[in-house]
Structures are given as C-alpha cells and as structure tokens.
Amino acid sequence: YGLTSLTAQEAPPQQLLALVRQHWHIENRTHWRRDVTLGEDACRVNVGQVPQVLAALNNCVLAIVDFLQYPNLAAATRFFSARPQTALDLLLLPLSRFDSTLFV
DSSP: OOOOSOOTTTSOHHHHHHHHHHHHHHIIIIIIIIIIISOTTTOOOOSTTHHHHHHHHHHHHHHHHHHHTOSOHHHHHHHHHHOHHHHHHHHHSOGGGOOGGGGO
16 A cells, blocks of 8 residues: 555556555665664664664675675675675775675
8 A cells, every 4th residue: 555645647557656666675675684684673772873883884884795796685794704804804905906806
C-alpha cells in the first residue's frame, strides 16, 4: 500500500510503481546494509559524539566496499575480517597509488 498526493493524470500506475521500487531500492541498498550487516540498529552506544563517529565509519566502510566492487557487504566483511592487516593497508594507502585489484 502507499499514499500519494499525485493525481492519476500526474502519475499513471507505471510511474507510481517505478517510484515505489526506487524507494525500496534505496531502503534495501543503504539501510538494510547498515542495519543488518553492520549492526547499526543493534548498537546502543550513546556517549557524546560516538554514534556520529560510528555512522561516519560505517559510511566509509560502505564507500570502500562499493569502490572495490565487492558482490556484497557480507563477503567484504568476511574477507577483511580474516585479513586485518590488508584492511589497515587499504586505509593507509594513498589514493594516487591505489590498485583495487590488490584487495580482491
């Protein structure tokens, strides 16, 4: 179900379907990855600026995983969890010398 302020002339059924799918694509792509794989909703840290710092770190993780074109976040998490030195090397490597094939 959904609500809209658009009239039938402004948004035919196909356009409404596209809008709903776009919304859920964003929900699944971003929020699902943050909530389920990174455990953001389960985190109960609420001291000072720590929640904002953790959210920023999660943003960095998602950006790196997307940049490296991993098939999914869970696979990347498993890869780097088993290779913490590789993860640190990636974070400390200047972008001018970055070769993403080293981390696949």
